[in-house]
Amino acid sequence: MFGTTLPLGRIAGIRIRAHWSVVIVLAMLAWVLGSSVLPASVPGYSSLAYGLASLLFAVCFLGGLLAHELTHSFIARRFGLEVDGITLWALGGVAQLKGEPPSPKADLLVAAGGPAMSALIGGACLGASYLFDDGSTPLLLIAGLAWLGVTNLFLAGFNLLPGTPLDGGRVLRSAVWRATGNRAKAVAVAARCGQVLGVLLIAAGIAELVFWRQTTGLWLAVIGLFLISSARSELNAERARGRLVTILVRTVMDSRPTLAPGWWPIDAFLQQLGPNPRRRVFCVMSEQNQLIGLTSLAELNGLAGTGGGGLRIADVCRDAPRQVGPDEPLLQALSGISLRPGLDLLAVLDDDRLIGVVDADDLVRS
Numbered sequence: 001m002f003g004t005t006l007p008l009g010r011i012a013g014i015r016i017r018a019h020w021s022v023v024i025v026l027a028m029l030a031w032v033l034g035s036s037v038l039p040a041s042v043p044g045y046s047s048l049a050y051g052l053a054s055l056l057f058a059v060c061f062l063g064g065l066l067a068h069e070l071t072h073s074f075i076a077r078r079f080g081l082e083v084d085g086i087t088l089w090a091l092g093g094v095a096q097l098k099g100e101p102p103s104p105k106a107d108l109l110v111a112a113g114g115p116a117m118s119a120l121i122g123g124a125c126l127g128a129s130y131l132f133d134d135g136s137t138p139l140l141l142i143a144g145l146a147w148l149g150v151t152n153l154f155l156a157g158f159n160l161l162p163g164t165p166l167d168g169g170r171v172l173r174s175a176v177w178r179a180t181g182n183r184a185k186a187v188a189v190a191a192r193c194g195q196v197l198g199v200l201l202i203a204a205g206i207a208e209l210v211f212w213r214q215t216t217g218l219w220l221a222v223i224g225l226f227l228i229s230s231a232r233s234e235l236n237a238e239r240a241r242g243r244l245v246t247i248l249v250r251t252v253m254d255s256r257p258t259l260a261p262g263w264w265p266i267d268a269f270l271q272q273l274g275p276n277p278r279r280r281v282f283c284v285m286s287e288q289n290q291l292i293g294l295t296s297l298a299e300l301n302g303l304a305g306t307g308g309g310g311l312r313i314a315d316v317c318r319d320a321p322r323q324v325g326p327d328e329p330l331l332q333a334l335s336g337i338s339l340r341p342g343l344d345l346l347a348v349l350d351d352d353r354l355i356g357v358v359d360a361d362d363l364v365r366s
Helices: 021-041 047-078 104-131 139-159 167-180 183-211 216-243 266-273 297-305 360-365
Strands: 005-011 014-019 082-089 092-098 259-261 281-285 291-296 345-350 353-359
Touching (some): 021 047, 021 139, 047 082, 047 092, 047 104, 047 139, 104 167, 167 183, 183 216, 216 360, 266 297, 281 353, 291 297, 291 345, 353 360
Parallel strands (some): 014 082, 259 281
Antiparallel strands (some): 005 014, 082 092, 281 291, 345 353
16 A cells, blocks of 8 residues: 655654655644634734744644544553554555454454544643633634544544445444354454445545635545555455465466565666556565565655665565465464565565465455
């Protein structure tokens, strides 16, 4: 899903990253707050005051998104799930968990934790705006707190809509899973609801754009498309999971993977790949033909586009991927991890020799 991201540090050992689209969202939020919301709520301040306040509250909103995802992550850890990291992007944030919750109860608590945190933040901000409205606190601060409160409460409510990939879809999944004992059926129900919800949002966005001439309709339509795409991906992933029980790694691996020479410059490798490469994820190899890392087409294009085309691939690649044997059951090989399309893969080794790879596209084809 994500290409080039900016590392922001770690919180409790969890890597925090920001996709470049966060900058656009931050700028849009600050512009809307500074040009319309705050001036309409509390007129009479200078442009500089509105500008600084709007930037502050926009950053605080992103902080609320991070708190939302951290709550998911901390609860997931309580149930034994590893957290690969959190990425903030244009449509919110994503806690990247390795594996799936082991029970309906775990599924419910992990899903509900994020909206609960957003609701808590929203309630606290609204409460503070009323508490400090005593004539001594700047009205600009009170208006900003009220906006943060309403926005976080809306975020909590929207996330609880019953459809994958929203948190409400996970809540629905846990309920169906508990009622039927069938996780695959629960995933299918939540994914179908997510697709229906996506269609409704697209229809609402088009109506808002056509009949009310509101450009926010475009945003609704984009969110709807994202819901449909994500729900379809999760449905396909669950179908693939059901077929993995009896499949060995060698039956789905690509025995002719595209390898990235670690000593090559990024530009040279991209030029060799051409405009339509057959693979999007690559094992990075040393000059001694040893596996040393992993990279993707999206990451390399992102670096090349920002002036990093002369860097060696070995200097920018991620750690080496999980290594499995060719006769290992595929479901076991995938235990505890999630292969993100276009970003991750399994390296298949036989006697320490790379003989193939398995990525998300291979799983779908299988």
